[in-house]
Amino acid sequence: MKLLVTFSRGKGRKPIIAQAVRDTGVLINVERAVIDSSEGEALIEVPDDQCRLVSDTMSTLGAHVRILDHGVSYDESECVDCGACISVCPREVFSFDADWKLHLDEGRCILCGKCVDACPHRALSLPL
């Protein structure tokens, strides 16, 4: 399960992810993170059965946590199966099936948004 963790670094720059790992004992995989002097956003992956535990712990530590049920949103009616998205995706979410139809492996998606800009047909978008 993927969680989007956002936090402000205003008060004391707490090591939220490290703290959560130590408190819960759950091994967190950081898929992508943007952290600057004042705020941060990290996409983390945790085992499904420990998702709630990690989410609650991080919330207590002052982070805002959102559970992401879906990867990138795909509008099949706009897609023409060109494949412009395939090579720009760092996680190889996209591929062609035997009939040259675009196939998505949504579970691999880390919502980086690279494909959103690369799609000429605006068939891909990030879930809000």
Next chain:
Amino acid sequence: MHKTIGQINDRIRDGSARVVTAEEMPAIVAELGEEKALKEVDVVTTGTFGAMCSSGAFLNFGHAEPPIRMERIWLNNVEAYGGLAAVDTYIGATQESDTQGKEYGGAHVIEDLISGKTVELRASSRGTDCYPRRTLTTELALENLNQAVMCNPRNAYQRYNAATNTTDRVLNTYMGTLLPGNGNITYSGAGLLNPLSNDPKLRLIGSGVPIFLCGGPGIVVGEGTQHSPAGGFGTLMVTGDLKQMSQEYLRAATMTGYGVTMYVGLGIPLPVLDLDVVRATAVRDEDISVDIMDYGVPSRNRPSLRKVTYAELRSGAVELNGEEIRTSSLSSFRRARQVAAELKQWVESGKMTLALPTRPIDPAKQNRPMHQTKSSPKVLEIMDKKVVSVGEDEEITTAAKKLLKGETNHLPVINSGKVLVGIVTTFDISKAVANPGKAHLVRDIMKTKVITTTPDEAVDIAIQKLEKNNISALPVIDEKSHVVGILTAMNLGKLVGGRWLK
């Protein structure tokens, strides 16, 4: 043995013609041999579906009451051509909306019309005795237009060079997103299904030949603009009735950072007249090669990094300098197949018969670059030739003095061999003074990643470098990396002084 176009059309009419797609043909020829394939197959259908920027449509609106001679025309805020008399216009696919920019353009207007949506027409005129009206606004659907004729000056490129990017930043091009450091390769084209690749000598494709255009029947007008079949890059000018087209085979699109384009589905049925046609239509992806061009070089003459076939491109990865680079197609092979399959069905059912060109297209033509009477300004012409530089082992205070004396904000840093190794700005020096620490020498505070230009680089390219990197000066270097000048935002003022913008 050979067949005539009349014999083939007779078979189409009586429903006995054997029609196959260009994708099926190579295996048939391999299995039966050329002679038997000629006997067996009457028609090969081709197809392609990809971005074809040079497209658009002529529209006739009928006369308003009181009448107007439209001089400026907008459809959903996308400007259309106003130089075709009273109530005709041409809407070009890549024209962008005055209000929505790159997200909506001429291609979207055409797609909206085809899908049954209404479009707002706005027009203005100075008013004449015979056409007194000055402004007009109305909502129009495709059915309200007298004529809506797609006419695309350059479609169906025989093949297209693939693209990659050797620079260290992302490039947004009409070849899609190109990741830095040859991070990916993009390509376009239907390979073995492409119409011109199945008739490279242009024996069958020419003026008056019936085609599939965006889901409706169309016709080849003649050679397309930029037609250059001598090097394998033939193009076609085509036309068709917008009212018979389908959204399935026409899609507006936006290439991020580039602009609006239109995806066009186009197919041509080829009569199998003789052995030459059999051989030409047996072409495979392995037989069609293109260059992988470095789009990091902003010039008409981009260097080719290697040759590659459509078979390799379509495999998903191509080897470049010992590395496996993933590929992305910008055209849709699936839809190209659908075009060829639907066209096959049209011919099988007798909906479309075939014709030979009423006027042939030159198969040996070579496209020429633009004849330019004025060369574009070069960096040499506007750069500052008096450039103050500083040695990497000099004290920061020396650099500060030089900056003050030279009344400049940028100081190129050179080593003992006079080779450019860095740059310091007034900002770097202020920072070093404000936070005194270990740094004493220029080399401790200089930026080593220097964006540079050369004397013979076009000013437009240098401006692009300044903008993309958000900087205000470029050291100008020669082939030995010696600093020969500096180009700052100030020098660009010379450009607007009217010297080049006459």
